[in-house]
Amino acid sequence: MINKVLIPQALAFFFIFLITINIPVTESFEQSYSYDPQDFLLEDNIYYLTDYFSLQWWYIDAVFDNNHSIHIGSMTVGSKGKYGFFLFRINLYKDGLLLEKKSKIVPVIFVEFSQDKLLIKLNGKEILNGYIDNNNRMVLDVSLEIRGLEANLKLIGLTKGWKGDTGHGWWSCPLPKAMVNGTITVNNEIIPVNGTGYQEHGWDVQRLHKNWYWGKFTSNNSNVIFSQNMKNKWEEDIFIVVVNYGEENYSSIARENIVFDHQEYTYNHGRLIPIKSNFQINDDDININVEIEVQSIHFSSLIFMNHWRLHTKVTGTITIGNYTENIKDFQIMEIFYFP
Numbered sequence: 001m002i003n004k005v006l007i008p009q010a011l012a013f014f015f016i017f018l019i020t021i022n023i024p025v026t027e028s029f030e031q032s033y034s035y036d037p038q039d040f041l042l043e044d045n046i047y048y049l050t051d052y053f054s055l056q057w058w059y060i061d062a063v064f065d066n067n068h069s070i071h072i073g074s075m076t077v078g079s080k081g082k083y084g085f086f087l088f089r090i091n092l093y094k095d096g097l098l099l100e101k102k103s104k105i106v107p108v109i110f111v112e113f114s115q116d117k118l119l120i121k122l123n124g125k126e127i128l129n130g131y132i133d134n135n136n137r138m139v140l141d142v143s144l145e146i147r148g149l150e151a152n153l154k155l156i157g158l159t160k161g162w163k164g165d166t167g168h169g170w171w172s173c174p175l176p177k178a179m180v181n182g183t184i185t186v187n188n189e190i191i192p193v194n195g196t197g198y199q200e201h202g203w204d205v206q207r208l209h210k211n212w213y214w215g216k217f218t219s220n221n222s223n224v225i226f227s228q229n230m231k232n233k234w235e236e237d238i239f240i241v242v243v244n245y246g247e248e249n250y251s252s253i254a255r256e257n258i259v260f261d262h263q264e265y266t267y268n269h270g271r272l273i274p275i276k277s278n279f280q281i282n283d284d285d286i287n288i289n290v291e292i293e294v295q296s297i298h299f300s301s302l303i304f305m306n307h308w309r310l311h312t313k314v315t316g317t318i319t320i321g322n323y324t325e326n327i328k329d330f331q332i333m334e335i336f337y338f339p
Helices: 007-020
Strands: 054-063 068-079 083-095 095-105 111-114 121-122 125-132 138-146 149-157 162-165 171-187 187-204 212-219 223-228 236-245 248-250 257-268 271-282 286-302 305-320 323-337
Touching: 007 125, 054 149, 054 171, 054 323, 068 187, 083 138, 083 286, 095 149, 095 286, 111 323, 121 212, 138 171, 149 187, 162 257, 171 223, 171 236, 212 286, 212 305, 223 257, 223 305, 236 257, 236 305, 257 286, 271 305, 271 323, 286 323
Parallel strands: none
Antiparallel strands: 054 068, 054 187, 068 083, 083 095, 111 121, 121 125, 125 138, 138 149, 149 171, 162 171, 171 187, 212 223, 212 323, 223 236, 236 248, 257 271, 271 286, 286 305, 305 323
């Protein structure tokens, strides 16, 4: 019997594939593009309505102090709030290895959403709820259950969020670094969790990059998010690096001040995947030198869209002004290839 879950997922991804390859290339897409972030506002996290089909997502992950980690995804392609699909996903890991994964697809017309803040409901139940707490911090409540796998989490922002136009659409990090607590339920076992999390939001995306390498790492007083986005095998569309320092400050790094070199690779599902890399920033006030070592790889593919989720160890130093911190972090990163 054909898998009843795979059929709607395949249709949704095929829909995404058709949309993203048939939208005309705009002038801004063909030009060299730089990322100029600005402050993220609560209302920027909403479900954006467009009169045309576009891609939108809310990506959430967290690394917990009990050796578990999680990815929660809510992705939609649609128009006018009536046409299209939502794809909800949960991937649960232990020691970097996939423990459980579940997904479901829902037509847009069955999903409720607000135009004032992030509030997404399904069957009357809140799945995502974003708000500002009494300490003026950005907060995201997540409550998602898919066939016995359930995540109930609260993410509380520790750094200022930011947003910016990539030339392909808007990409933002409402929660570049967040404190996370809550529970995970798997096989009827309720697991209390605490750790560090992250949320990003992309919207009005009409064309995907050919591929990307996205990652992040954090220290006590700083947080670094990067995304090397490629036009083809040799040319970049845009290389985004944003460094948060303290609770209120962030800086976007110019391309000429970024070094990202790969020393070792492994062959995985038809691709050479970097497993040891050096990442450097050499800016006037910000200097970073870290090694990224891949600990585990989770591969998934559908309709020629290939995705490698990496659990990585990051070690090195970050210097901002006259203050230097050692980095020793365990993080989720990803590599994506589009046809």
